[in-house]
Amino acid sequence: MDTVISKDGTQIAYKKQGSGPALIIVSSAAADHLEASQLAEHLTAQFTVYNYDRRGRGQSSDTAPYDVKREVEDIEALIEAAGGKACLFGSSSGAVLALEAANLLGDQIAKLYLYEPPFIINDSRKPVPVDYVQHLNSLIDDGKRSEAAEYFASEALGIPAEFIEYMKADPSWNKMETLAHTLAYDGLIMGTTQSGKPLPDSRWIIQAPTLIMTGENSEPLFHDAAHALVKLLPNAEFHTLSGQDHSAVVMAPDVLAKAVADFESGKLAYLSRSFADS
Structure with missing residues (x-):
C-alpha cells in the first residue's frame, strides 16, 4: 500500500x-x-x-x-x-x-x-445513549475490547443480545475487537444525529x-x-x-x-x- x-x-x-x-x-x-x-x-x-x-x-x-x-x-x-x-x-x-x-x-x-x-431522527429506533462515547472510551481504557464491541453492536447498531452472541462466535468478531478503540471515533462523527431529533x-x-x-x-x-x-x-x-x-x-x-x-x-x-x- x-x-x-x-x-x-x-x-x-x-x-x-x-x-x-x-x-x-x-x-x-x-x-x-x-x-x-x-x-x-x-x-x-x-x-x-x-x-x-x-x-x-x-x-x-x-x-x-x-x-x-x-x-x-x-x-x-x-x-x-x-x-x-x-x-x-x-x-x-x-x-x-x-x-x-x-x-x-x-x-x-x-x-x-x-x-x-x-x-436516528425519529422514533423508528431507540436513540444512542447520551454517554455512548464516554462509555466506549471507558471500556477501551479498561482493556475491555470485546465488551466495547458488544456495546457498539447493541447501542449503535441496535442488534438484539441473542444475535450478538452469534456474532461473537464468528471470526469477524476478532477484527471488531482489534478496531474497537476506533469505535468512539465514529461516535464523535455522528455527534447528536442519533438522538431521535x-x-x-x-x-x-x-x-x-x-x-x-x-x-x-x-x-x-x-x-x-x-x-x-x-x-x-x-x-x-x-x-x-x-x-x-x-x-x-x-x-x-x-x-x-x-x-x-x-x-x-x-x-x-x-x-x-x-x-x-x-
Whole structure:
C-alpha cells in the first residue's frame, strides 16, 4: 500500500487502482480498507479509486487526541495525492464523515456518494445513549475490547443480545475487537444525529452533487434518514437499491458500483426529489 502524511503527522495507508476521476472510499465503523476491496474493484472501470485505512486501522497510524477534523485532514491529504479534487464514497458512519469532509473542503469534493448514513431522527429506533462515547472510551481504557464491541453492536447498531452472541462466535468478531478503540471515533462523527431529533438545518453547507442511497430491505431508520438528508442538500438525489440492505458494501458491491457509475455518467434513473419530499 502507498501512504500519505496527514497534517498532524499521521501516516495514512491506501491502495490506488483503476483509471478515471479520483474517488476515495471512506469506510464505516469497525472496518478497514479490506471491507470495501470488492467495491473498489468494481469501481475501477469508472474511477481511479483510493481505498484507505482510516486512522487507527489497518496499516494507518494514529495520533492522540482524536478530533473529527483530523480525519477530514486525512481525506484532504488523499485528495492532494489524487491531484486536488476527488469524489467521496462513504457508507454508514463513513457517509457522515464524507459529509463532514465535503462541508469543510468545499470545491475539493467533486461529488458525494452516500450509502445509508445511520441518523436516528425519529422514533423508528431507540436513540444512542447520551454517554455512548464516554462509555466506549471507558471500556477501551479498561482493556475491555470485546465488551466495547458488544456495546457498539447493541447501542449503535441496535442488534438484539441473542444475535450478538452469534456474532461473537464468528471470526469477524476478532477484527471488531482489534478496531474497537476506533469505535468512539465514529461516535464523535455522528455527534447528536442519533438522538431521535430532526437533523440540524445548517450543519452541512454542501453544493457538490450528491447521491444518497438506501437498500430496499433496510430498516426504516435508514430510509427516513436519507429522505431527511436529501431535503437539506441543494444538489442531492435519492436512490433505492432493489433487494439490498445495510450490508450492500460487502454483499452487493457490484450493485452499489453500478449505481455510482450510472450517477457519474448521468444515466441513473433515480427517484425524484418530489418523491423524497412526500
